[in-house]
Amino acid sequence: MKAETNFSQISPLIFDGESYDLWAVRMEAYLEALDLWEAVEEDYDVFALSDNPTVVQMKIHKEKKIKKAKTKSYLFACVSQNVFTKIMTLKSAKIIWDYLKKEYAEDERIRSMQVLNLMREFEIQRMKETKTIKQYFDKLLGIANKIQSLVQELDLKSDGLLGTQFLNSRIVEKILVTILERYEASIAVLENTNDLSKITLAEVLHALQALEQRRLMREERSMEGVYLAK
Incomplete structure (x- = not known):
């Protein structure tokens, strides 16, 4: 856990609208290392728990919610203020990622x-x-x-x-x-x-x-x- 915490402090360079392709490669590797890339790649939905859920179900539900929230938070943290104002209303990490790719990836x-x-x-x-x-x-x-x-x-x-x-x-x-x-x-x-x-x-x-x-x-x-x- 300590190693993961230390690694999370070593974030990729802040994306300011330039050199998107290089930033995207680094960001993908960074999220994979934190076991968060799934939230971008799959964009899964976190459904409400059923009545009387098991401990395992509650644990999985919590982990999925946290992963989605963390991934979105890291994407927000790794862009400049100018870029952030364009994505701050987007609801998921997948939507944010796709927007940045469409907006900044070279033809x-x-x-x-x-x-x-x-x-x-x-x-x-x-x-x-x-x-x-x-x-x-x-x-x-x-x-x-x-x-x-x-x-x-x-x-x-x-x-x-x-x-x-x-x-x-x-x-x-x-x-x-x-x-x-x-x-x-x-x-x-x-x-x-x-x-x-x-x-x-x-x-x-x-x-x-x-x-x-x-x-x-x-x-x-x-x-x-x-x-x-x-």
Whole structure:
């Protein structure tokens, strides 16, 4: 109970009318963690208790009422005053959620174009000399996460790049074919010792970072040698 109370204090960012899609993802996860998403997803009715209800029936009735009230309260608390004035007369969490989605969610066609633009951005990425493996990895993963989020919202069917494996094998493949030539030795080792279709992002990152670290240490020793020679 204490853990739940502590978690409830960590609310999502306040929605002020901007970036609805990101807020909605966070809010859904937040309500799910508190076991309240059901009140939005199902919008169940809480019927009056029958005469002489059992203890179990009274408990269930009370829990359902509390869940609906809590969910509505959290939605009210996680929007700005300007947004709140538009939803304060709405009667249930489900009605509030649907209103916000209709009012603020971007047009589906626009989001589909965003997916295509992000896919093109992903495809043109190449590692630069000034970037580390971790920086390049984070860049690709950031784009991939945005694509995955939009795909889920649009409920697009899986097909290759848009599939559920996009965040794994597709990024691994991208990294292996676009990183700098100096990492080819590590790639060859990975190819000889692993099934690249099953290798994880973490394994690729750690292997390439190890090579990168050794190279940096050699460069440092070389610079120290030049300095001492002078």
